[in-house]
Amino acid sequence: xxxxxxxxxxxxxxxxxxxxxxxxxxxxxxxxxxxxxxxxxxxxxxxxxxxxxxxxxxxxxxxxxxxxxxxxxxxxxxxxxxxxxxxxxxxxxxxxxxxxxxxxxxxxxxxxxxxxxxxxxxxxxxxxxxxxxxxxxxxxxxxxxxxxxxxxxxxxxxxxxxxxxxxxxxxxxxxxxxxxxxxxxxxxxxxxxxxxxxxxxxxxxxxxxxxxxxxxxxxxxxxxxxxxxxxxxxxxxxxxxxxxxxxxxxxxxxxxxxxxxxxxxxxxxxxxxxxxxxxxxxxxxxxxxxxxxxxxxxxxxxxxxxxxxxxxxxxxxxxxx
Amino acid sequence: xxxxxxxxxxxxxxxxxxxxxxxxxxxxxxxxxxxxxxxxxxxxxxxxxxxxxxxxxxxxxxxxxxxxxxxxxxxxxxxxxxxxxxxxxxxxxxxxxxxxxxxxxxxxxxxxxxxxxxxxxxxxxxxxxxxxxxxxxxxxxxxxxxxxxxxxxxxxxxxxxxxxxxxxxxxxxxxxxxxxxxxxxxxxxxxxxxxxxxxxxxxxxxxxxxxxxxxxxxxxxxxxxxxxxxxxxxxxxxxxxxxxxxxxxxxxxxxxxxxxxxxxxxxxxxxxxxxxxxxxxxxxxxxxxxxxxxxxxxxxxxxxxxxxxxxxxxxxxxxxxxxxxxxxx
Numbered sequence: 001x002x003x004x005x006x007x008x009x010x011x012x013x014x015x016x017x018x019x020x021x022x023x024x025x026x027x028x029x030x031x032x033x034x035x036x037x038x039x040x041x042x043x044x045x046x047x048x049x050x051x052x053x054x055x056x057x058x059x060x061x062x063x064x065x066x067x068x069x070x071x072x073x074x075x076x077x078x079x080x081x082x083x084x085x086x087x088x089x090x091x092x093x094x095x096x097x098x099x100x101x102x103x104x105x106x107x108x109x110x111x112x113x114x115x116x117x118x119x120x121x122x123x124x125x126x127x128x129x130x131x132x133x134x135x136x137x138x139x140x141x142x143x144x145x146x147x148x149x150x151x152x153x154x155x156x157x158x159x160x161x162x163x164x165x166x167x168x169x170x171x172x173x174x175x176x177x178x179x180x181x182x183x184x185x186x187x188x189x190x191x192x193x194x195x196x197x198x199x200x201x202x203x204x205x206x207x208x209x210x211x212x213x214x215x216x217x218x219x220x221x222x223x224x225x226x227x228x229x230x231x232x233x234x235x236x237x238x239x240x241x242x243x244x245x246x247x248x249x250x251x252x253x254x255x256x257x258x259x260x261x262x263x264x265x266x267x268x269x270x271x272x273x274x275x276x277x278x279x280x281x282x283x284x285x286x287x288x289x290x291x292x293x294x295x296x297x298x299x300x301x302x303x304x305x306x307x308x309x310x311x312x313x314x315x316x317x318x319x320x321x
Numbered sequence: 322x323x324x325x326x327x328x329x330x331x332x333x334x335x336x337x338x339x340x341x342x343x344x345x346x347x348x349x350x351x352x353x354x355x356x357x358x359x360x361x362x363x364x365x366x367x368x369x370x371x372x373x374x375x376x377x378x379x380x381x382x383x384x385x386x387x388x389x390x391x392x393x394x395x396x397x398x399x400x401x402x403x404x405x406x407x408x409x410x411x412x413x414x415x416x417x418x419x420x421x422x423x424x425x426x427x428x429x430x431x432x433x434x435x436x437x438x439x440x441x442x443x444x445x446x447x448x449x450x451x452x453x454x455x456x457x458x459x460x461x462x463x464x465x466x467x468x469x470x471x472x473x474x475x476x477x478x479x480x481x482x483x484x485x486x487x488x489x490x491x492x493x494x495x496x497x498x499x500x501x502x503x504x505x506x507x508x509x510x511x512x513x514x515x516x517x518x519x520x521x522x523x524x525x526x527x528x529x530x531x532x533x534x535x536x537x538x539x540x541x542x543x544x545x546x547x548x549x550x551x552x553x554x555x556x557x558x559x560x561x562x563x564x565x566x567x568x569x570x571x572x573x574x575x576x577x578x579x580x581x582x583x584x585x586x587x588x589x590x591x592x593x594x595x596x597x598x599x600x601x602x603x604x605x606x607x608x609x610x611x612x613x614x615x616x617x618x619x620x621x622x623x624x625x626x627x628x629x630x631x632x633x634x635x636x637x638x639x640x641x642x643x644x645x646x647x648x649x650x
Contacts, residue, residue, distance in 0.1 A: 046510040046511070046512060047510055153598055155598060156598075183365040183366055183537060183599075184365070184537060184538075184539075184578065184581055184582060184583075185365060185577070185578070185581055185594075185595045185598075186365075186598065187581075187583075188581045188592055188593060188594045188595070189594050189595075189596070191592050192592045192594050195592065210510060210511065211511075211583065212511070212585060213540075213583030213584060213585050214583050216583065216584075216585050216586065216590070217583055217590055217592055218592075237587060240585060240586065240587050241587035250512065251511060251512070252585060254511055254512060254514075254515035255511055255540070255585055256514070256518075256538055256540030256541045256543070256544055257540050257543070257544075257584060257585060258539050258540055258542075258543045258567055258579060258582055258584065259543075259567070259584065260543075260544075265515070267512070267515045267516055267519055268512045268515075268516075269516075271480045271482055271483075271513065272510075
């Protein structure tokens, strides 16, 4: 349904003499992938890996620097503003922070109905019916529509955020860390809700998270991102049972688990490098436990290679193990 | 509960007056901390785990309600009755604390040298140069590269992981007997979280301090702690050795938390759910505070009459009275 080809996003850094360009923050580098209809595709990575920028670039909330984005075989980067606006109805986003993403001065009804007022010709009565049915879908009640966001708990606010995203009957949803700010028991409730709604409305979802165990529960397929690059893409089953990239392996081994099978874990040293000046060659080499002494990884160009059917790994990692 | 006690909390109650109502943030909890061990406190937001820590540190706001507050015994004195002057000698010295957000808990306008030396000069009677020297040693101890250079950095010049290391250096600079860590890894990325947990374990081995580790993450609990206390709405639901708690959980709340905790497995798992949200501490349910969300609650509502209180079911394994009975239904 959605196909991304060689997507790039650089943010220029300006300053100094005549505000000239000094460099780029290379947030997203040459990313290519497809999301088939009805799939939940997980996107996992640390802060600074570029996962949010990638998510927003796909629906042009951030304008990509280069690349192609096909939605039902049409390149949406060629769309003008008017075409794009009508398309926006079909793309929705659920944000991480349910406190910051709802306007505190608006009632819940106004928050949820705004999209309908902009995108449809529905009458007041129709809008009210639609909104009150959607609020029940997400587990709240009709009387909540007259309240303000501050009257709700974090979990309830996230339900409101989901209702706002669903009210326009979208086809594709980007869920950007929708459960990271929530308590474990609430997190489980929201994940279950997202899965139920996905079935009911036959949604396609790009689910962004830094938490591998959440991705493990919800995604059909997973992409692992590091410093603007995809380093591994596979089905959830393959990725967790047979991870190939040393970064993926370390993420799986170091995720805190109550019942750990594998006791020996490789803890990565150091921090994620700056995307202004990323390492040459394999961007992971500065933290890679398998990096060679001669530094040959600096000359290996990044790029995914298919090692098994549907299991893609960055070129450097196919030789370093 | 235990043989040797470094710190003993008995029937701790921390209530606040808010407007006309009383918020029972912590409502009668008891536990003992053994020397050199890690005691984890786990619970959802609003369960009272941070207030427990702040009660021990004597760092509570001034709208405390006048109730019998219980006892916190450390070095033969009850910390609750200590004068502020006396408490100041203990705080940062023999009991110190690290917080969740290293950016907001370090002072942005002072460099690390000033902030770490301050504690050392205050508690150890050292002059500025000696204190700076110790501060550099501490930064080295917590694994900050090039400590001589980094000592003059400001907090904004460090990454999240490095800031948390600097916080730990500051907390450990007076060689405390107890380190209270309030969600120290929650704001960090997984790879950095693993580094900080490893560091804390190494330092505990080297320096022998006890740790009270507060977290909402049962995965972290199982990696780091010797004992666990599960809190809910200001009350203790269950206390046990970590292994015992995970292999033989008794309270329905503990059981749900373990069931729900995201686990990595080879296959996509079914998502289990505990319905409802934690009630307001202004008006907690009568009797067993967990009954409004309890999957085992009876239809007659008999749990509304049960008085909360821990019962020892196995040696060292304590469960709230209501959970002992209903867990077996």
